Amino acid sequence: xxxxxxxxxxxxFGQFGGTFVAETLVEALExxxxxxxxxxxxxxxxxxxxxxLKHFVGRPSPIYHAKRLSDKxxxxxxxxxxxxxxxxxxxxxxxxxxxxLLAKRMGxxxxxxxxxxxxxxxxxxxxxxxxxxxxxVYMGSEDVKRQAPNVFRMKLLxxxxxxxxxxxxxxxxxxxxxxxDWVTNVHNTFYIIGTVAGPHPYPMMVRDFQAxxxxxxxxxxxxxxxxxxxxxxxxxxxxxxxxxxxxxxxxVPNVRLIGVEAAGLGxxxxxxxxxxxxxxxxxxxxxxxxxLMQDADGNIIETHSVSAGLDYPGVGPEHAxxxxxxxxxxxxxxxxxxxxxxxxxxxxxxxxPALESSHALAYAExxxxxxxxxxxxxxxxxxxxxxxxxxxxxLANITL
Amino acid sequence: MSRIQTxxxxxxxQGKTALIPYxxxxxxxxxxTVNLMHTLVKHGADMIELGVPFSDPMADGPVxxxxxxxxxxxxxxxxxxxxxxxxxRETNQTTPIILMGxxxxxxxxxxxxxxxxxxxxxxxxxxxxxxxxEECGDFVQQLxxxxxxxxxxxxxxTDQKRVDLIVNQASGFVYYVSLKGVTGAANLDINEVSxxxxxxxxxxxxxxxxxxxxxxxxxxxxxxxxxxxxVVGSRMVQTIEASNDENLLSNVATLMDELKAAVDAAK
Numbered sequence: 001x002x003x004x005x006x007x008x009x010x011x012x013f014g015q016f017g018g019t020f021v022a023e024t025l026v027e028a029l030e031x032x033x034x035x036x037x038x039x040x041x042x043x044x045x046x047x048x049x050x051x052x053l054k055h056f057v058g059r060p061s062p063i064y065h066a067k068r069l070s071d072k073x074x075x076x077x078x079x080x081x082x083x084x085x086x087x088x089x090x091x092x093x094x095x096x097x098x099x100x101l102l103a104k105r106m107g108x109x110x111x112x113x114x115x116x117x118x119x120x121x122x123x124x125x126x127x128x129x130x131x132x133x134x135x136x137v138y139m140g141s142e143d144v145k146r147q148a149p150n151v152f153r154m155k156l157l158x159x160x161x162x163x164x165x166x167x168x169x170x171x172x173x174x175x176x177x178x179x180x181d182w183v184t185n186v187h188n189t190f191y192i193i194g195t196v197a198g199p200h201p202y203p204m205m206v207r208d209f210q211a212x213x214x215x216x217x218x219x220x221x222x223x224x225x226x227x228x229x230x231x232x233x234x235x236x237x238x239x240x241x242x243x244x245x246x247x248x249x250x251x252v253p254n255v256r257l258i259g260v261e262a263a264g265l266g267x268x269x270x271x272x273x274x275x276x277x278x279x280x281x282x283x284x285x286x287x288x289x290x291x292l293m294q295d296a297d298g299n300i301i302e303t304h305s306v307s308a309g310l311d312y313p314g315v316g317p318e319h320a321x322x323x324x325x326x327x328x329x330x331x332x333x334x335x336x337x338x339x340x341x342x343x344x345x346x347x348x349x350x351x352x353p354a355l356e357s358s359h360a361l362a363y364a365e366x367x368x369x370x371x372x373x374x375x376x377x378x379x380x381x382x383x384x385x386x387x388x389x390x391x392x393x394x395l396a397n398i399t400l
Numbered sequence: 401m402s403r404i405q406t407x408x409x410x411x412x413x414q415g416k417t418a419l420i421p422y423x424x425x426x427x428x429x430x431x432x433t434v435n436l437m438h439t440l441v442k443h444g445a446d447m448i449e450l451g452v453p454f455s456d457p458m459a460d461g462p463v464x465x466x467x468x469x470x471x472x473x474x475x476x477x478x479x480x481x482x483x484x485x486x487x488x489r490e491t492n493q494t495t496p497i498i499l500m501g502x503x504x505x506x507x508x509x510x511x512x513x514x515x516x517x518x519x520x521x522x523x524x525x526x527x528x529x530x531x532x533x534e535e536c537g538d539f540v541q542q543l544x545x546x547x548x549x550x551x552x553x554x555x556x557x558t559d560q561k562r563v564d565l566i567v568n569q570a571s572g573f574v575y576y577v578s579l580k581g582v583t584g585a586a587n588l589d590i591n592e593v594s595x596x597x598x599x600x601x602x603x604x605x606x607x608x609x610x611x612x613x614x615x616x617x618x619x620x621x622x623x624x625x626x627x628x629x630x631v632v633g634s635r636m637v638q639t640i641e642a643s644n645d646e647n648l649l650s651n652v653a654t655l656m657d658e659l660k661a662a663v664d665a666a667k
Contacts, residue, residue, distance in 0.1 A: 297477025298508030
């Protein structure tokens, strides 16, 4: 029984969400809303989506009991939902396939995307190649530098990567630029947003396409241990991997849902990307109302995180809502804590995690210590860390 | 009668079209803004659209985005912009000032408090790019209860039903965005604009302004022939960007004279 029924017809999660866009985009969003409503329960569409998830992505992704890590940490058993094993190396592909199939049905020959770490850009370029769609990816020039392997990957897949030089040159600026492209080319272009932010219906649609993570996990946990975990932990930038695993668990009692934001150099320094943990004020950015890192004049302030994928001043509106209704908890992990967890997983389990996911791992380690050995924490291991080796090497003063 | 209404009524009697230049407050430096506003008026501005700098101006092209970035370097936010309007009003009580910007600076203050402060600064109208009518009912009430005009944008993709919805919320005038795209794009189709403006006029008695893509005397003249107001933004900001402290006011004056002559020659 699904008791939780959000958002409302206009995309509001309480005071959050909505459609805060320039008039030029209203019609395009309305078209998208109508088309998504038409196909979200359409058996043929869903079968096509499920086929690609199975045969192209390699789903279901397994759940893995990280025994050595659990023993080393001491306390609760840590299980990992292995989204890092997906084709293209992260959860992002779940969503890009769904949206690209929708683009195809809407007759749009061109797709665009914004990307931070590059995982969403790669996932978009991948499905665009597979479906024969033209693909343009906007990426902050700062991120282009720190995620060079993913930039090359996108180019190999036939996408055009446009470095964005404005503002802080990171994810939010890439999103601005993608919006500008969409306003201009709305007749032939589908904008594949990579996270549970943006105007309605994106936060809902991206959540629905990512919910496969939590739907699988609920079945797999029963098969593996005969019960659901005591806590589900996932990292939150915009929050798509977290929403994906949280959503099917919202109505399951006694399962704690914990989102882990990036505390960067430390919450007290102000150099972080953790609007929920910092109790940032509510504002409007990128088409929705949510908690936002901003100054007294309402200008967005620059964020900091070692992981490009978490380097975002806002958060998906549904996370803002889940925080307010106290269904989910939000905490933050510093760059240093995430790096330690990164190395820990490499050495104890033979898995190189993405720096984003390392934030969730770091908090799971902290939490596990406060719990007993028969309790279970399920961590969404949202991506693999191959893309991060340059960043990690640089931090350790190693030349590759 | 509001200042905006007064100006449109007077121009209509003279058979003329309003010229509305846009500048970003604080660009190139806050010390110039009030002087620039007076120069605009002296050289034919019937109203002024004053941009509120914002860190993430999603609906603007690179020209106006750079203007925002220049202003933000000097920490010009909404509070500073309202102070500039107040200073301008010390010597000009007749030219309508329309603030144009994004929702978040307003959200940071709160709708009611913003409306109070805008009224105290003697602002006449407010355009908020990312507040479509469905999302800003309270904001519109707060403005209208203080006799500030909420001005809304209409786009080539706005269907007739939405035009109805929007003109019911709007006052002062409506602003037809003449092309799909961000500010500063350069492909104005005057025939299409003409048809759309005629269609909008069947749904409202509010004056119809046209902007986006008006870059020179020729496009200003063509637009003035069909609209009640012509808005020139990116071209104005480009001229400011290309000027230095010495020639800033004279360069802007030259451009305004050229645009004013073109607009006046249209009807």
